[in-house]
Amino acid sequence: xxxxxxGSLAFDDIETPFGRSDNTLGxxxxxxxxxxxxxxxKIQMVGVVGSDFGNEHFELLHSRNIDxxxxxxxxxxxxxxxxxxxxxxxxxxxxxxxxxxxxxxFDPVVxxxxxxxxxxxxxxxxxxxxxxxxxxxNKPKLVILDTMNFWIEGKPEELKKTLERVDIFIINDSEARxxxxxxxxxxxARIIRQMGPKTLxxxxxxxxxxxxxxxxxxxxxxxxLESIYDPTGAGDTFxxxxxxxxxxxxxxxxxxxxxxxxxxxAMASFCVEKFGTDKIAAxxxxxxxxxxxxxxxxxxxxx
Amino acid sequence: xxxxxxGSLAFDDIETPFGRSDNTLGxxxxxxxxxxxxxxxKIQMVGVVGSDFGNEHFELLHSRNIDxxxxxxxxxxxxxxxxxxxxxxxxxxxxxxxxxxxxxxFDPVVxxxxxxxxxxxxxxxxxxxxxxxxxxxNKPKLVILDTMNFWIEGKPEELKKTLERVDIFIINDSEARxxxxxxxxxxxARIIRQMGPKTLxxxxxxxxxxxxxxxxxxxxxxxxLESIYDPTGAGDTFxxxxxxxxxxxxxxxxxxxxxxxxxxxAMASFCVEKFGTDKIAAxxxxxxxxxxxxxxxxxxxxx
Numbered sequence: 001x002x003x004x005x006x007g008s009l010a011f012d013d014i015e016t017p018f019g020r021s022d023n024t025l026g027x028x029x030x031x032x033x034x035x036x037x038x039x040x041x042k043i044q045m046v047g048v049v050g051s052d053f054g055n056e057h058f059e060l061l062h063s064r065n066i067d068x069x070x071x072x073x074x075x076x077x078x079x080x081x082x083x084x085x086x087x088x089x090x091x092x093x094x095x096x097x098x099x100x101x102x103x104x105x106f107d108p109v110v111x112x113x114x115x116x117x118x119x120x121x122x123x124x125x126x127x128x129x130x131x132x133x134x135x136x137x138n139k140p141k142l143v144i145l146d147t148m149n150f151w152i153e154g155k156p157e158e159l160k161k162t163l164e165r166v167d168i169f170i171i172n173d174s175e176a177r178x179x180x181x182x183x184x185x186x187x188x189a190r191i192i193r194q195m196g197p198k199t200l201x202x203x204x205x206x207x208x209x210x211x212x213x214x215x216x217x218x219x220x221x222x223x224x225l226e227s228i229y230d231p232t233g234a235g236d237t238f239x240x241x242x243x244x245x246x247x248x249x250x251x252x253x254x255x256x257x258x259x260x261x262x263x264x265x266a267m268a269s270f271c272v273e274k275f276g277t278d279k280i281a282a283x284x285x286x287x288x289x290x291x292x293x294x295x296x297x298x299x300x301x302x303x
Numbered sequence: 304x305x306x307x308x309x310g311s312l313a314f315d316d317i318e319t320p321f322g323r324s325d326n327t328l329g330x331x332x333x334x335x336x337x338x339x340x341x342x343x344x345k346i347q348m349v350g351v352v353g354s355d356f357g358n359e360h361f362e363l364l365h366s367r368n369i370d371x372x373x374x375x376x377x378x379x380x381x382x383x384x385x386x387x388x389x390x391x392x393x394x395x396x397x398x399x400x401x402x403x404x405x406x407x408x409f410d411p412v413v414x415x416x417x418x419x420x421x422x423x424x425x426x427x428x429x430x431x432x433x434x435x436x437x438x439x440x441n442k443p444k445l446v447i448l449d450t451m452n453f454w455i456e457g458k459p460e461e462l463k464k465t466l467e468r469v470d471i472f473i474i475n476d477s478e479a480r481x482x483x484x485x486x487x488x489x490x491x492a493r494i495i496r497q498m499g500p501k502t503l504x505x506x507x508x509x510x511x512x513x514x515x516x517x518x519x520x521x522x523x524x525x526x527x528l529e530s531i532y533d534p535t536g537a538g539d540t541f542x543x544x545x546x547x548x549x550x551x552x553x554x555x556x557x558x559x560x561x562x563x564x565x566x567x568x569a570m571a572s573f574c575v576e577k578f579g580t581d582k583i584a585a586x587x588x589x590x591x592x593x594x595x596x597x598x599x600x601x602x603x604x605x606x
Contacts, residue, residue: 088486183391186527207510210527219524219601224513226489258604298522299602301561 001141001247002042004114005029006133007123007236008103009047009071013083014275016090018229024276025057027080028123028146031233034280035240035267036121037064038288040247044114046070046133048106050077060281070111077102090228091205110136121243122166123236124148127159134165142246144168145197146239152179160195169197170239173204185210186217199257201242203235211261215254220261221298223269223291230275234268237280241267266291304444304550305345307417308332309436310426310539311406312350312374316386317578319393321532327579328360330383331426331449334536337583338543338570339424340367341591343550347417349373349436351409353380363584373414380405393531394508413439422550424542425469427451430462437468445549447471448500449542455482463498472500473542476507488513489520502560504545506538514564518557523564524601526572526594533578537571540583544570569594 007029013022029047037043044067049057051073061068083097108129118141122130130145145166151159152175159179163169169192173185180188189200189212200212204222211218242264249256266288270279310332316325332350340346347370352360354376364371386400411432421444425433433448448469454462455478462482466472472495476488483491492503492515503515507525514521545567552559569591573582 184529184531186529204510207507208522208524217527217601219511219527221511221522221524221602224489224520224522226487228487255605262604296604298520299524301565301599302558 001040001118002044002116003036003040003119003121003243003247004044004046004070004110004117004133004137004140005032005036005121005123006046006108006130007032007121007125007146008080009045009049009053010080010082011052012081012232012276013097014230014232015085015096016230016275017086017088018227019275021230021275025060026082026233026276028125028233028236030061030277031236031271031280032121032123032240032243033061033066034064034277035237035271036244036247037066037240038267038283038285039241039244039263041065043067044070044111044117046108046110046114048072048074048102050074050079050102053079064281070109070114072109074102084232086231090231093231108133108136118142119243119247120144121239122146122162123239124151127151127155127162131158131162131165134162142167142243142252144170144239144243146170146235147175149175149178164196166197168199168201170201170203170235170242172235173202176202201261203238205231209238209261209265211257213254213257218258218261219299220258220265221295222265223295223298225269225272228272231272232276233280234271237271238264238268240264262292262295263288266295269295304343304421305347305419306339306343306422306424306546306550307347307349307373307413307420307436307440307443308335308339308424308426309349309411309433310335310424310428310449311383312348312352312356313383313385314355315384315535315579316400317533317535318388318399319533319578320389320391321530322578324533324578328363329385329536329579331428331536331539333364333580334539334574334583335424335426335543335546336364336369337367337580338540338574339547339550340369340543341570341586341588342544342547342566344368346370347373347414347420349411349413349417351375351377351405351411353377353382353405356382367584373412373417375412377405387535389534393534396534411436411439421445422546423447424546425449425465426539426542427454430454430458430465434461434465434468437465445470445546445555447473447542447546449473449538450478452478452481467499469500471502471504473504473506473538473545475538476505479505504564506541508534512541512564512568514560516557516560521561521564522602523561523568524598525568526598526601528572528575531575534575535579536583537574540574541567541571543567565595565598566591569598572598
């Protein structure tokens with residue numbers, strides 16, 4: 001089934017204790033699209049870049065069968081840029097620089113041929129833009145939304161309005177506490193699910209993720225990696241693996257949602273092993289299945 | 304099989320955002336013994352108390368079939384006291400007061416009839432005392448040791464010497480990083496397991512626990528509780544459930560170790576629901592099995 005992905009495309013300057021990488025292809029929709037491209041070949045991107053977004057970047061996306069016709073290229077404009085530095089524990093980062101550039105005036109236009117998309121993944125952008133995208137889709141089967149503390153604090157009412165039309169909401173633990181006003185994640189989940197999304201995923205970074213559905217809670221472990229080189233994009237890569245797996249399911253059952261969380265986790269665990277998109281742009285299906293099964297083994301108890 | 308438990312017995316003054324409880328029965332061995340008492344009726348305690356340790360406390364332990372002949376009562380002495388305050392997030396606490404009292408001169412003597420103990424659980428006390436206890440046991444089948452940052456920082460060499468004779472070491476994540484000198488838990492585990500204990504459990508509080516064995520890693524989820532009233536003793540209660548389950552296994556396989564981690568987690572999840580030992584002194588086997596199965600469901604994916 002087709003997945004429509006909206007979000008940022010960017011160039012990142014990343015510093016971690018293990019090195020640095022400048023002018024690295026990044027952005028929420030880039031990570032989501034690359035990650036989900038291992039699960040389906042019908043991926044459509046909506047976004048905006050400047051004329052500095054070179055052919056090599058489009059070619060990389062095309063090499064993964066990603067349809068980029070929905071990416072507007074602004075002549076003489078510059079692509080969104082972000083610079084950040086991670087600390088030794090990799091859980092905290094400082095944003096050193098943000099240049100919105102062409103993203104400042106982004107007005108998402110969903111091409112005619114994308115409007116029947118069955119799966120819609122709204123990456124982390126202004127909730128008003130996320131809603132604008134939804135208004136252009138005919139009848140999506142499933143809408144997934146990711147956001148961040150910047151929008152929770154800056155546009156909570158707009159975010160709530162958009163969430164009314166969302167099926168699955170992905171958020172991290174500190175954002176869930178901030179948005180709900182409750183430090184307890186179980187209570188937070190109840191409060192947030194009442195805003196619309198029946199299914200909620202709370203990501204806990206190195207501690208895995210919690211999936212809240214109508215039937216209960218699923219706790220997915222994080223893969224205990226020996227080396228984490230760069231956490232940039234891990235959350236988006238999770239979302240890509242998650243929606244990617246769901247897009248190939250005939251029916252979305254609780255079991256498939258649980259599996260999708262593990263596929264998302266597996267993809268995210270690859271993402272952090274190299275800088276930027278280096279790792280997730282060059283995976284093969286066998287290693288993805290291997291990693292998925294390693295995740296399964298992590299919490300399996302034979303009866 | 305019999306479990307010999309050594310550790311502190313104490314009176315605690317506990318403050319949490321939900322209330323306070325003074326002169327509450329506590330101490331590492333108290334929590335371990337009560338928790339493991341649901342799994343076997345051959346529990347022997349070695350410890351020390353003052354004359355303020357009343358009959359009602361001994362009766363509580365006896366009501367759970369715990370043998371207290373190894374608890375020395377020091378006439379006119381006072382029992383170890385601890386006072387602490389938990390903060391809103393329940394992950395950090397301040398120690399307000401510590402009075403070692405009779406514990407200052409504790410010289411553990413293992414009664415003759417305890418020396419054939421098959422399972423030995425060395426609760427968090429001075430590693431030199433833990434070693435002294437081991438020297439008095441004939442041929443234990445399994446030795447489990449718990450410790451804390453106080454001993455890791457204060458007596459690292461003594462702790463390492465004791466660990467050479469330990470099968471299973473239980474520690475929390477910050478202690479593992481401190482002890483190994485490595486922030487990565489996978490690397491920490493490798494360093495610590497080289498000190499002696501083939502099996503290592505790293506507790507991560509509200510994020511569950513990791514079990515490292517010769518065959519791999521198991522990740523146990525934490526039960527997402529809506530209300531945590533008092534985290535005091537949760538780690539000791541975990542150890543009690545863990546060794547309790549193992550003590551009833553004919554052979555200790557990797558699967559039984561994984562189950563034991565879930566039983567430990569289940570017991571710990573009860574512990575925090577009330578102040579002090581109130582909850583774990585009054586459980587029944589059915590609710591323990593129910594909670595164990597809830598833990599299983601949390602990470603289960605049907606095939």
